[in-house]
Structure formats: C-alpha cells, structure tokens
Amino acid sequence: MRLISLLLIALGTAAQADSVNVYSSRGESLIRPLFDQFTEQTGIDVKVLSADPGALLSRLRLEGSATPADVILTSDAGNLAAAKDANVLQAVDSDILESAIESSLQDKDNQWFGVSMRGRVVVAANRVDPSEDPASIMDLADDKYEGRICVRSSSNVYNQSMLAGIIINHGEQAAETWAQGIVKNFARIPEGNDRAQINAVAEGKCDFAMINTYYLGIMLSDPAQAPNAREVRVVFTDQASTGNHANVSGIAMTKHAKNKVAAQKLMEFMVSESAQTWYADDNHEYPITANAKTSALVKSWTPDDVKFDKAAVANLGAYNAASVKIFDRVGWP
Amino acid sequence: MAIKSTALVALVSILISLPTLVVLGSFFVPDYALWSHLLDTVFTRYVANSAVVAIEVAIGTFVMGVSSAWFIVNYQFPGRNIFAWALMLPLAFPGYIFAFFVQPLSAYLPFVPAREWVSFCLIMTLYPYVYLSARAAFIDQSVCALEAARTLGCNRRQAFLQVALPMARPSIVAGVTVATMESLADYGTAQYFGLETISTGVLRTWFGHYNLTAAAQLAATLVGAVLLLSALERSLRSKAKFHHASHRYQQMHLSWLSPSGRFGLTALMSFPVVVGFGLPSLWLIHQATGAENFGLNSQFFELAINSLGLAIIVALGLVPLAVMIAISRRDKPSRWSAALAALSRLGYATPGTVLAIGVLVPLVYIDRSLAEAGYTPLGLTTGFGGLIFAYFSRFYSVAANTVEAGLERIHRSMNETARTLGASSWRLISKVYFPLMRGSALAAVLMVFVDIMKELPATLVLRPFDFNTLAVRAFELASDERLAAAAAPALCIVLTGLIPVLYLSRQITRSRAGHGR
Numbered sequence: 017m018r019l020i021s022l023l024l025i026a027l028g029t030a031a032q033a034d035s036v037n038v039y040s041s042r043g044e045s046l047i048r049p050l051f052d053q054f055t056e057q058t059g060i061d062v063k064v065l066s067a068d069p070g071a072l073l074s075r076l077r078l079e080g081s082a083t084p085a086d087v088i089l090t091s092d093a094g095n096l097a098a099a100k101d102a103n104v105l106q107a108v109d110s111d112i113l114e115s116a117i118e119s120s121l122q123d124k125d126n127q128w129f130g131v132s133m134r135g136r137v138v139v140a141a142n143r144v145d146p147s148e149d150p151a152s153i154m155d156l157a158d159d160k161y162e163g164r165i166c167v168r169s170s171s172n173v174y175n176q177s178m179l180a181g182i183i184i185n186h187g188e189q190a191a192e193t194w195a196q197g198i199v200k201n202f203a204r205i206p207e208g209n210d211r212a213q214i215n216a217v218a219e220g221k222c223d224f225a226m227i228n229t230y231y232l233g234i235m236l237s238d239p240a241q242a243p244n245a246r247e248v249r250v251v252f253t254d255q256a257s258t259g260n261h262a263n264v265s266g267i268a269m270t271k272h273a274k275n276k277v278a279a280q281k282l283m284e285f286m287v288s289e290s291a292q293t294w295y296a297d298d299n300h301e302y303p304i305t306a307n308a309k310t311s312a313l314v315k316s317w318t319p320d321d322v323k324f325d326k327a328a329v330a331n332l333g334a335y336n337a338a339s340v341k342i343f344d345r346v347g348w349p
Numbered sequence: 350m351a352i353k354s355t356a357l358v359a360l361v362s363i364l365i366s367l368p369t370l371v372v373l374g375s376f377f378v379p380d381y382a383l384w385s386h387l388l389d390t391v392f393t394r395y396v397a398n399s400a401v402v403a404i405e406v407a408i409g410t411f412v413m414g415v416s417s418a419w420f421i422v423n424y425q426f427p428g429r430n431i432f433a434w435a436l437m438l439p440l441a442f443p444g445y446i447f448a449f450f451v452q453p454l455s456a457y458l459p460f461v462p463a464r465e466w467v468s469f470c471l472i473m474t475l476y477p478y479v480y481l482s483a484r485a486a487f488i489d490q491s492v493c494a495l496e497a498a499r500t501l502g503c504n505r506r507q508a509f510l511q512v513a514l515p516m517a518r519p520s521i522v523a524g525v526t527v528a529t530m531e532s533l534a535d536y537g538t539a540q541y542f543g544l545e546t547i548s549t550g551v552l553r554t555w556f557g558h559y560n561l562t563a564a565a566q567l568a569a570t571l572v573g574a575v576l577l578l579s580a581l582e583r584s585l586r587s588k589a590k591f592h593h594a595s596h597r598y599q600q601m602h603l604s605w606l607s608p609s610g611r612f613g614l615t616a617l618m619s620f621p622v623v624v625g626f627g628l629p630s631l632w633l634i635h636q637a638t639g640a641e642n643f644g645l646n647s648q649f650f651e652l653a654i655n656s657l658g659l660a661i662i663v664a665l666g667l668v669p670l671a672v673m674i675a676i677s678r679r680d681k682p683s684r685w686s687a688a689l690a691a692l693s694r695l696g697y698a699t700p701g702t703v704l705a706i707g708v709l710v711p712l713v714y715i716d717r718s719l720a721e722a723g724y725t726p727l728g729l730t731t732g733f734g735g736l737i738f739a740y741f742s743r744f745y746s747v748a749a750n751t752v753e754a755g756l757e758r759i760h761r762s763m764n765e766t767a768r769t770l771g772a773s774s775w776r777l778i779s780k781v782y783f784p785l786m787r788g789s790a791l792a793a794v795l796m797v798f799v800d801i802m803k804e805l806p807a808t809l810v811l812r813p814f815d816f817n818t819l820a821v822r823a824f825e826l827a828s829d830e831r832l833a834a835a836a837a838p839a840l841c842i843v844l845t846g847l848i849p850v851l852y853l854s855r856q857i858t859r860s861r862a863g864h865g866r
Contacts, residue, residue, distance in 0.1 A: 037814055043825035044817060045834075063814035066825065070556030071702055071810045075730075078706070078713045082720060084731045084814070098559055169543040171553045205463060206543040208452055209828070221456070238833065240639045340557035344390035349543045 035061035036278040039076065040089040041069035042265065047089070050294050054285045060278045069095040069173075076104045076270060086273035087282055089131075092173050093121075093264040094180065096128035097333025105268045108280055116287040116305045120326040121264055128268035131286040132295040133302040135229045135324060136178050136261045139214060139248040144223045146249075153178075153253045153261065154186065156224065157197025165198060166213045166222035169206045170343035174228055174263060179342060180335035181261045181328045188338060195346045206349055211235060218247035228263060233300020233313055250317040259323035264304075355686075358677045361670065362689040368707030368742045369695040373572060375565030383554065383563040395550040399533060399571070402468050402546065406532040409472035411525050413621060414479020415517075419509060422487040425603040426614040432622065433484075434851055439625030440477035440796075441846030443803040443820060445537030446839045447474050449827060450629040452541065463542040471532045473625040478531075478796065479524035482751060485788050486520035487513060489758055505604070519757045520789075522582060523750035527796070530698040530746065533571060536806060537824075547571045548700045561706070568703040575698040579691050626843075633840050639833035648822075653841055656818040659733075660801035663740045668793045670741075671748035675756050676782060680764075690749070697746035701739075701806030708739045708811060732813055739807040744800050748793040755789025756782075799846050819845070 040047055044066040051062035065072075069090045076083055076099065088105075090096055099105050105127040113122070113129050121130035138156065140149050150156050156165060168175065182191040203222035213225035214235060225248075235245035252260040267286055269279050285291055292308030295301045300314055302324075310318060420426075421433050448470050455466050490513060498508040514521075539546045547567060555564035606614065678686045696704055712735055716726040729735060759782070767777050805820045812821070819842045826835035 043829050045822060045825055046829055065812065065814050066821075067809040068552075068556065068702070070552075070559075071705070074555070074561055074706060075709060075810060078709050079730065080713075080717065082713060082716050082726055082730075084728075169540070171540065171549060171557065173556070176557055204459070207455070207463060208541065208543075212452065219456070234829075234831065238639065240833070337558045337560070340553065341386055341390075343557075344386065347390075349545050 034059065034275065034278045035063060036086050036275050036282050037063045037084050038065070038087045038089055038282070039072040039085040039270075040064050040066045041072060041095065042066065042089060042091050046299070049298070050286075050291055051282075053290055053294070054282060057285070058278075058281055060281060062282065073099050073102060073104070077102050081272045083270055083272050084274075085270050086275045086279040087267060087269055089265070089267045091263070091265045092177055092332075093128065093130055093266045093329055094173065094177050094333035094336050096123070096266045096268050097330065098336070099268060100125070100127045101333070104271050106271045106273065108269050108283060110280060110284055112284040113287060116307070118304070118326070121266075121304055121329060123268075123330065128266050129283065129287075130264040130266045130304055130329065131291075132265045132299070133304050133324065134263045134265075135252065135302070135318075135322075136174055136226060136263055137229055138251040138253055139217055139225050139227055139232070140251055141217050141220070141223050142247055142249055143220075148223075149251045150224075150253055151255075152257070153182065153226075154190075154194055155253075156201065156226075157194045158201075161201045161224065163201065163203050164223040165201045166203050166216045166225040167198065167206055168209055168213060170340070170348045172209075173336075174210075175226075176336050176339045176343070177263060177332045178226070178261050179339035180332045181325060183335045183338055183342075184328045184331055185258050185325070188342070191339070192342045192346065195342050195348055199346050199348050211241070214248055215244050218244035229302075229314065229317070230300040232317070233311075236313060237300075252319065252322050254325065255323050258327070259325040262324040262326060262329060264329050265301075354677055355681055358674050358686070359689060361674065362686075362693045365693040365696065365742050365745045366689070367711055368704050368739065369572060369692070369699055371707035371710045372565050372699055372703055373569045375562055376569050378562050378566075380560075380562040381566075383558055383560050384566075387550075387554070387563070387567070391545060391550060394545050395547045395567075398464055398539075398544055399546040399548070401464060402471065402535075402539070402544075403529050403533050405465075405468040406471045406475060407525050407529045409468065410476040410479045410528040411521070413472065413476040414481075414524060414528075415483045415514070415521055417476075417618060417621065418480050418483035418487055419513070420614055420618065422484060423505075423604055424614060425605050426611040426618075428615050428618070429603075432615075432618040434855075435622045435626070436480050436618065437477045437850045438622060438847070439474050440481075440799050441802075441843045441850060442474050442626060442629060443537075443805070443823070443839065443842060444470055444474045444535060445541065445805065445824060446633070446827065446835075446842075447625075447629055448538045448541040449832065450632050455542075463544045467535075467539050467542050467544050467546075468532075470538045471528075471535060473621065475528040475531055476621060476625075478527045479521060481792050481796065482520040482524035482527075482754060482789075483517055485792050486517035486754070486758065489755075489788065490516055520751075520754040523754040526579070526582070527697070527747055527750055530575060530694075533575065533698050534700050536700055536702070551700050551703055555702075565703060565706070568700055572695050572699055575695060576691060579694065583687070583691065630840070630843060633836045633843070636832050636836035637840060639836075649837070649841060652817055652819045652822055652838060653845055655816060656802055656820065656842070657845055659736070659740075659818065660798045663737060663744070663801050664794045664797040666737075667741055667744060667797055668748045668752065668790055671745060671752050671793065672782075672786065672790055675749060675753045676778065679756060694746035694749060696742040697744065699743070701743065701804065701808075702810060704743055705735075705739055705807045705810040708735050708742065708807075712738070730811075736808065736811040736813075739811050740801055740804070743804070743807060744797045747796045747800055751793035751796060752786060752789050755786045755792075758789075759785050795850065799850070802842055802846050 044064045055062055100123060107126040109126060117129050138150060179191055179195060182194055210227040210231040213227050216222050217225045232245055235241040254260055267283050273279050287305050289307040292303040292305050296303045296308050296311045302310055417436050451466060451470055494512055495508050498512040534548055536548050539549050551564045551568045554567055555561050678690060709730060712729040716729050720726045763781055767781050803820055805824050808818055808821055819838045823835050823838040
C-alpha cells in the first residue's frame with residue numbers, strides 16, 4: 017500500500033512538474049535567461065506573459081480569483097505599490113527575502129519586494145565644464161540651463177516616478193515649478209527614448225539629459241553605440257541631501273496564486289547570488305543585496321559612496337497620478 | 350432560413366462589436382472626476398493632434414495610393430511589373446519599427462514638427478491599403494466604360510477624374526478609411542515622437558493617472574468620432590451606386606508616354622518603394638550586423654511559426670465571415686443591419702490595449718459566473734480564445750471594407766438574374782459571388798494577414814503564457830533599446846509578410862474579370 021502511494025507520488029511529480037506563472041513587465045527575452053537558471057536549479061518551470069505593467073495590473077484586477085498568474089514582476093516599484101492598493105497581492109513571509117533586502121526596498125506589509133535598482137541620473141556632455149553640473153536635480157530648472165536639456169516624454173513611467181520623488185521631497189508646488197522650469201529649458205520637444213537623449217547630448221543638440229543608468233551600460237557594451245556613450249559623463253545629484261532618484265524593479269505574489277510554494281521559491285531566487293550577479297553583470301543594474309557586486313562597467317561611472325534616494329521608493333506609486341497631472345498642466349508632452 | 354441567417358449575422362456582428370461596446374459603455378460609468386483636469390490641460394491638444402494626423406493621413410494615402418494604382422494599371426513604363434507588387438511592400442513594415450528608422454533623419458530637419466513626422470511615418474506605411482484597393486478596383490473596371498469616355502471626347506485626365514475615379518470610389522474610400530482608422534488607433538509612432546494624441550492620451554490616463562474608466566471614456570470619444578464619420582460617409586455614399594453596366598471586358602491598353610515621361614513615372618513610383626521599404630530594410634540589415642549571428646537563433650523559427658499560424662488562421666476565418674455578412678446584408682438591407690455594420694467596424698479605431706480590456710471584461714465575466722455557479726471555468730482568457738476574439742473584433746473592419754467594396758462593384762441585376770433562373774443561395778454564392786469577388790476577398794485576406802503579423806498592443810496583453818510573436822519580440826527588444834537584436838525579428842516580420850504580398854499580388858492581377866478565361 018505504502019509502495020503504491022509512493023509510486024503515485026513519484027508518478028505525479030513526474031507527470032506534473034511544478035510550474036509558476038509570471039506576469040512580467042520586463043521583456044520576456046530580457047528576463048528569460050534568469051528564469052532558465054531558476055528552472056535548472058529547482059526543476060520548476062517558469063511560464064511568462066510580458067506586457068505593460070498597467071495592462072497586467074488591470075488584467076489581474078479583472079481576473080480576480082480566476083487569474084492564472086502566481087507572480088508579478090515589474091520594472092518600477094510604483095506599479096507594485098499600485099497593485100497593493102488594488103488588493104491583488106498577498107503578503108509573503110520569507111526569512112530569505114526579509115534578510116536579503118533592506119527595509120526601504122520592500123513593502124512594510126511584505127506584499128512586494130525590490131529585486132534590482134537603477135539610477136535616474138543626469139548625463140552631461142564631456143565638452144561642458146564640470147563646474148556647470150547640477151548639484152541637485154532641482155537646479156536643472158535654473159535659467160542657466162535654458163535650451164540645453166533633453167529628456168523623453170512624460171508618458172514614460174521613469175519620468176513620472178522621478179517627479180513623484182520630487183513631490184515627496186519638496187512638495188507638490190515646488191515640483192510643479194520645477195517641471196515648468198524644465199519645459200522652459202528644453203533643447204527640443206521630447207522625442208525618442210533614453211538612448212536617443214544620450215545620442216542627442218553626444219551630438220551636441222543639448223548639453224544635459226536625464227536618463228536611466230542601465231541604458232548607458234547597454235550602449236557602452238555595444239561597439240556601434242559606445243562612441244556616443246563615451247561622449248557623456250554621469251552626474252549623480254542631491255548627494256548631500258536626499259540622494260539620487262532610484263528606480264527599483266520588484267516582485268510580488270498575486271492574491272489568488274495557485275502555485276504558492278513555487279512562487280515563493282522564485283521570489284527567493286531573485287535575491288540569490290546568481291540572480292543578483294545576473295542583474296549586475298548582464299543588465300547593468302545595481303544589485304540590492306550584499307551577496308553580489310556592482311559590475312566593473314557600472315562602477316566606472318558610479319562613485320563608491322553614491323547615495324540613492326531609497327526612502328522615497330515605497331511611496332513613489334502614491335504620487336504617480338499627481339505627477340502626471342503636473343506634467344499635463346505644465347505642457348511636458 | 351432567411352430569418353435564421355439574418356439572426357445569425359446579427360449575432361456575429363454583435364459579438365464582433367462586443368469589445369468596442371464595452372469601451373463605449375464606459376461613458377455610462379459615473380466617474381468623471383478626472384475630466385475637468387483633462388479638459389483644462391491636455392484634451393484640446395489630444396484632439397487637435399489626432400485630427401490633423403488623421404486628415405493628413407487620409408489625404409496623403411489617397412494621393413499616393415490612388416495615383417500609383419492608376420499609373421500601374423494604365424501606363425507602361427520601365428519597371429512597371431516590378432512596381433505593381435513592390436508598391437505593396439511598405440505594408441509589411443510595422444509603423445513602430447519604421448519610426449525608429451525615421452527618427453535619426455528628423456535631426457537633419459529640425460524645423461519639421463513631430464506631428465508631421467508622425468503623419469509621414471503613417472502615410473508611408475499605410476498608403477498600400479489604398480493602393481491595393483484602388484488597384485483592385487481599377488483592374489476590375491470595364492475598359493469599355495473608359496473607352497466610351499474617351500470616344501465621347503474626354504482626355505485621359507477627364508476619363509480618370511469623371512469616370513474611373515467615381516467608379517472606384519467605394520474601394521478607394523474603403524482603403525482610405527482603413528488607413529485613417531489605423532492612424533487614429535496608432536500608439537507606437539506618436540509615442541515615439543512624443544506627440545500627444547487621443548490614443549497616447551488613453552494609455553497615459555490609464556497607466557499614469559491609474560484611471561481605467563477615464564481612459565476608456567477617452568477611447569470612447571475617439572470611437573464615437575469615427576462612428577460619426579463613418580455614418581457621414583455612408584449617407585454620402587448611399588446616394589450613389591457604381592456598378593459595371595457592361596460585362597464585356599477586354600485586355601487593358603497600356604499607354605506609352607514619352608521617354609522622359611516614362612522615366613519620370615519610374616522615378617515617381619520608386620519613391621514610396623525606396624523610402625517606405627528599401628532604405629528601412631537596408632537600415633535593419635545594417636542594425637542586425639551589430640548583433641551576434643545577426644540576432645538569429647533557434648527561437649526565430651518558433652516565433653515565425655507562431656506569427657504565421659495566428660495570421661493565417663484568423664485571416665482565413667475572418668474573411669469568409671465578412672463575405673457572408675456582406676452578402677446577407679446586401680440581400681436583406683435594413684436600418685438595423687446598417688447600424689450593426691457600422692458598429693462592428695469600430696474595433697479598428699479602438700486602441701489595441703483598450704480593445705484588449707473590452708475583450709477581457711466579457712470573457713472574465715463568463716468564467717467567473719461559471720465558477721460561481723459551480724461549473725469548471727473555461728479558462729477563456731488563458732488560451733488563444735481572447736487573442737483570436739480580439740483579432741476578429743479589431744480586423745473585421747479591414748476585411749469587411751474590402752469585401753463590401755468588391756461586392757458593390759457587382760451589379761444587383763446579376764443577383765436577380767441568377768435568382769430568376771432558379772439558382773439556390775449556395776449556387777448563387779459559389780457560381781456568381783465567389784468568382785467575381787475572388788480578387789477583393791484575396792485582398793482582404795492579405796490585409797488581415799499582414800495586420801496580424803504586425804499587431805502588437807492587443808497581442809501583448811492577451812497572448813497565452815510563453816507564447817511570443819515576431820512583433821512582440823521585435824517591440825520588446827526595440828523598446829529596451831536593443832535595436833541590433835530587434836532588427837532580426839523585425840526583418841522576419843517584413844520577410845514573412847512578403848510571401849503573401851507577392852503571392853496574392855499575382856492572384857489579384859490574374860483575377861481580373863474577363864481575363865484569360
């Protein structure tokens with residue numbers, strides 16, 4: 017009898033391997049190598065549906081208990097905070113996650129956890145004298161930068177998060193004045209993505225741009241794009257105060273997850289040494305745990321004592337709508 | 350039998366309209382808080398930009414599509430046989446990839462505003478819709494009508510303006526409508542150039558303001574505007590019917606121009622092909638050389654099979670459906686069927702991401718109701734059901750416009766004659782409609798096929814786990830700013846799109862009535 021039940025268990029696991037379903041706002045081709053590592057280590061199959069985080073969140077809300085998703089992975093923690101507000105996540109009690117991730121980069125109710133970090137920084141053209149570099153992101157609204165700034169559209173979540181951070185640190189009024197100043201200082205109407213802004217600085221269309229660091233990493237490791245990327249230097253702002261704005265990507269378990277054990281294993285894997293090293297080396301991001309090191313390339317533009325505004329991370333989502341309203345009012349397309 | 354088929358057509362039309370109806374229904378959700386902000390700030394810009402782009406695309410695709418079709422059908426010039434199919438090539442180019450190609454050029458013309466670049470990108474990738482339908486119409490036209498016009502003293506220009514153009518009007522309007530609706534629903538191109546349109550505003554409202562209701566309401570204003578326009582177009586068109594009075598066809602006489610005129614035409618026809626296809630393809634190939642193995646790997650086969658499979662299945666399912674609905678509507682016209690017809694086309698003007706929500710709402714409702722009633726949910730949203738539903742809803746308009754335009758060129762008297770001679774409905778369809786409509790039905794299959802190969806926003810949200818298409822992969826890599834890696838899947842879309850473009854182009858040429866039979 018025992019033999020039969022053992023056999024059944026063996027058959028069951030053989031026939032029905034564990035799997036976990038992930039809604040991911042990071043591109044499938046980008047994140048797949050990491051999930052393949054996880055499958056190799058655990059035998060758990062990872063199924064991915066990648067799309068815009070807002071669309072995935074709407075899908076989660078609509079599907080309710082019928083959702084096939086166990087885990088949601090986003091490129092911006094603001095989306096996870098919004099998911100928490102929408103009541104589609106559940107708390108995960110894991111010593112591994114708790115001890116690996118510092119408290120400012122995870123939800124206080126354990127509903128989401130940061131897994132990697134990027135800086136939204138200012139890049140300046142090498143031809144510009146470093147004395148002109150802004151000490152604070154707020155300085156970029158000054159008249160002396162008039163006609164010299166390139167930045168992408170405000171429909172992009174990274175800009176929305178950045179302004180949300182300014183609202184948190186300086187208040188809504190100051191944030192609106194700042195956004196007005198930036199619009200006045202535009203070298204051109206926003207077009208293209210972050211890479212296009214770096215190219216515009218390199219090609220002399222503007223002197224300064226706001227970009228996410230990991231795009232610089234991509235460009236520097238591509239021989240065709242590296243020459244332009246070498247024409248700019250990275251400026252971390254607000255080092256004496258709040259720290260430079262940080263974008264945190266994160267992960268959470270859905271409220272109605274069907275494969276909870278596998279889902280938790282995947283979440284814990286994301287802070288393992290191999291996963292964090294992948295984020296650092298392959299994706300040019302900042303690892304958020306002590307077990308992995310920032311890559312040499314990223315270090316080449318990052319001072320050892322760089323300060324990021326981690327305090328704001330958990331609240332960025334709450335001010336996202338307010339930031340979009342400001343962008344609408346000041347006419348930042 | 351008649352009642353049954355009418356009811357069936359009504360049911361299918363309602364199903365196709367359902368996602369759009371869900372979006373329109375958002376108007377009645379009493380949540381208008383964000384509207385005062387939108388009206389105070391961005392709404393006017395959204396509407397103005399969308400309207401200007403739509404008008405420019407309508408004019409631009411009309412001029413390029415109709416003139417190139419007319420020259421191809423009526424004039425002999427060097428390279429004519431190549432241009433006949435090559436003019437369709439830009440259709441295979443996804444707009445969001447074309448924008449990546451155009452953007453660096455915009456640096457050299459900094460005085461041209463973003464709005465004009467968006468219009469330019471859309472015209473260059475959408476004019477083939479007009480070319481395709483106008484060419485099919487010109488080919489179908491009886492030479493006798495044109496020759497009668499010439500005999501009556503019209504010169505070529507007059508024959509074109511007073512006879513050929515009015516006779517081809519249903520097809521041309523169908524093509525221009527498709528191009529204009531697609532430009533209204535466009536998200537990728539406008540987004541890339543930072544242009545604020547209703548369509549980009551919808552996503553900004555949804556993902557930035559976290560307000561799905563206001564986003565759907567904004568999308569509903571777009572859909573409502575299209576509904577009004579199409580009603581206007583229909584009321585204008587209903588006064589005029591263009592049939593071929595003669596059933597005598599003969600070989601079209603191609604006109605020879607002076608040498609300078611001939612080479613002038615060659616140069617003119619080269620422009621859309623070179624700019625809309627040649628240069629961006631070379632650029633993609635150049636990008637691909639920057640990637641390891643040109644970015645080609647074992648996954649490509651799978652991606653290509655996925656894209657091709659979906660596109661073929663949906664195109665072959667949707668076009669016959671559109672033909673049946675069109676025939677049934679023609680046989681039994683009514684106010685209701687006209688309203689349903691207008692409604693079921695709106696999916697094409699609805700931004701894909703919003704349409705996806707319109708698909709999810711009813712499907713999720715069915716599954717949740719089943720679960721609550723104690724039955725096993727069908728898992729409608731986890732398989733291909735939602736995706737195929739969305740494609741049917743979105744691209745029905747493309748198929749319907751094209752086959753209905755083809756149908757309008759068939760004289761009613763043929764129908765009546767066949768009936769009088771005792772032909773059954775089936776016989777009527779197989780012996781009369783099918784042979785006469787083959788050209789436009791094939792054009793419809795081609796358009797739907799290529800559209801699905803390129804479709805992105807609805808596919809992103811509705812596809813099953815671990816299922817990717819070439820468009821999804823190309824877009825993901827491109828938006829991650831990995832252009833070199835994105836180039837290979839983008840080229841794959843273009844190349845796979847070429848096969849049906851070439852094949853069907855030949856079929857359309859051969860299907861000319863009175864040709865070789």
